[in-house]
Structure formats: C-alpha cells, structure tokens
Amino acid sequence: MKLMTNVILTLKERDIMQIHRAKPKLLLLTGLSILLTGCSISDWYNGYYAERTAIIKAHKERDAYYNAESPEMKALRKKNQAYCSDLASRPENRIEKIGYENRVFNEPMYSVCMEKGGTPTFGTYESRQDEKQRAERRARGEIVPEFQ
Template identity: 60%
Template sequence: MKSMANAILNLKERNIMQIRTAKIRLLILTGIGIFLTGCSISDWYNGYYAERSAIKEGQKNRDNYYDSESPQMQELRKHNDKYCSDLASKPENRVARDGYPNGVVNQAMFIRCMENRGTPTYESYASMQKKKHDEERRAKGKRVM
C-alpha cells in the first residue's frame, strides 16, 4: 500500500510540474502573440523595409547614372540644368495648383528641355529604357501591359 501511495504522489508531482511548464510556455506564447499583433512582422517587412530598400536601390541607380557621365557631359548637364530650371520656373510657364497662388515649377517642361538639349534626367532615361524594353517585347510577340 505504501508503494502505491508513493507512486500516486509521484504522479501528482509530475502532473504539477507538467502543468507549470505548460503554463509558462502558454504565457510566453501569449506574450509573443500580443507583441506580434502590435507590430506585425509582415507589415514591417512588406511596408517599411520594402519601401526603404526600394528607395535605396533607386538612389544607388540614380547616382550610378550621373557618376558614369564624362566630365564634359557633367558640365553640359550643369549648364542645361540652370537654363531649363530658369525656363520652367518663369511666371508664365508655372503650373497652377490649389494652395499655390503663384503656381509651381513646370516639371514636365524641365524634363522635356533637358531631353531636347541632350542631357536627359535619370527619371526620363529610365522611362525611355522601359519604353524600349516594351517595344522589344512587343516585337517578339509577347504581351506587354
């Protein structure tokens, strides 16, 4: 009988220990769950991180584009930038926008001026490359959206 009573006490102690570890695990998992719902990993990764890395990549590509130009081209770009900026910011060329009584600089005119003078901006260069790529795909018979 004594051995049976000892066996029952041992089982109860084991059950109590198992319940304690289960409670601790449940508490830890609940804490992690509450933390993750507050700042979701997927929201952070898909939103903040992805946007930040895309911005960094775009800036790196832009810097590479401008740094790869010859010194003569860079000098011409400075001259054209000044001329086109002055042209696009003249009062008669400004674009009317709500909240800006004097209008804003005509960005489209600036970009066209830079292209016409032989120094396209990185943005217009990337756009031209995309158009060229789309035309090549169309010529191969592929569907382009």
Template identity: 35%
Template sequence: MQNRSINSLVIILISSLLLSACSMSDWWNGHYATRAALTDAYNEQVAYYAAESPEQRELRRHNQQICNAKYKDADAAYDNCMRRLGTPEWPG
C-alpha cells in the same frame, strides 16, 4: 522574492510583445517594402549620375541653368528641355 521576479518577467514579456506588435504592423502595412524600394531607386539614381564623365556633368550644370531660366515651374517642359539639350534627367 519569487513573486517579484515573476512580475518583472511578465512586464518584460508584455513590453516585448507590444514592441514586436508595432514592428509587425509596419511590416504588414508595407513600410519595410516601401523603404527598400525607395532605397534601391535612390542607389540607382546615384549610380546614374556618378557614371557621367566630368564633361557631361559640366554640360548638365550649364543646361540646368538654361532650362531653369526658361521653365521655372513646369516639370515636364524642364525635362523636355534637358533631353533636347543632350542631358536627360534620371527617368525614375
């Protein structure tokens, strides 16, 4: 009876060490720091667009249609078009 409990404790200990080793490697490789930075940037972007007035949102929609028609696959040209029309994109 005691051998079974010792064996099960050893199995639990080994499995917990293996699981913590995986999370430690993620931490060491910067996974959690990268995820936190991406979350912060996303929250800042959401706050940037949420702070716009309804008129500004409507102007942005209108300008997006204009700039999408002119500069379909040119990212820098699209950004310049939006900035020129008065609705700059999120700088992040």
C-alpha cells in the same frame, strides 16, 4: 504580541519577495504582447522594409547614371540645369495647382528642355529604357498590342 509582530513582518517580506520576482516576468510578458499585437512581421516587411529597399535601389541607380557621365557631359548638364530650371520656374511657365497661390515648378517643361539640350534627366532615361523593353516584349509576342 512580539510573536504576532514577527509573523506579520515575515509575511510582508515574503510578499515583497514575490512581487519582486513577478515584476520582471510581468514586464516581459506585457512587452512581448504589445510588440506582437502592435505590428506583425509581414506588415513590417511588406511596408517599411520593402519601401526602404526600393528607395535605396532607385537612389543607387540614379547616382550610377549621373556618375557615369564624362566631365564634358557633366559641365553641359550643369549649364543646361541652370537654363532649364530658370525657364521652368518663371512665373509665366509655372503650372496651376490647387492650394498653391503662386503655382508650381513646371517639371514637364524642365524634362523636355534638358532632353533637347542633350542631357536627359534620369527619369527620362528610365522611361526610354522601359519603352524599349516593352517594344522588345511586343516584338517577341509576350505582350499583345493594345488597340485604341
């Protein structure tokens, strides 16, 4: 009986040792398979990473545009922003949009007001630069003009 008990205890110890060695390997294998099947590197690079870098680049360009202004221009921009945002947010100037009871801020009116005030927004500046580049490419013959 004593011999039988010793054999059973020895076998249980071996089983326990084998389970403890197998657990880290099993966890590592499971973790890697979940990681590799859950998201591929191309999805991450083309989705999250590319979008994040584009946003960071756009923020740097916008900040550089506004920081390059003179103090007088910054003061004028501040005055124009107050006036134009008040004008574009008035109830009679708001734009109707589905799902909004009280209408939404009139962004086109705000941009035009800022441009007429002598302080164009970064979006307006950017669209002007794009138009200039398209005109230069058309002049060089790289773009065929569209007929309407």
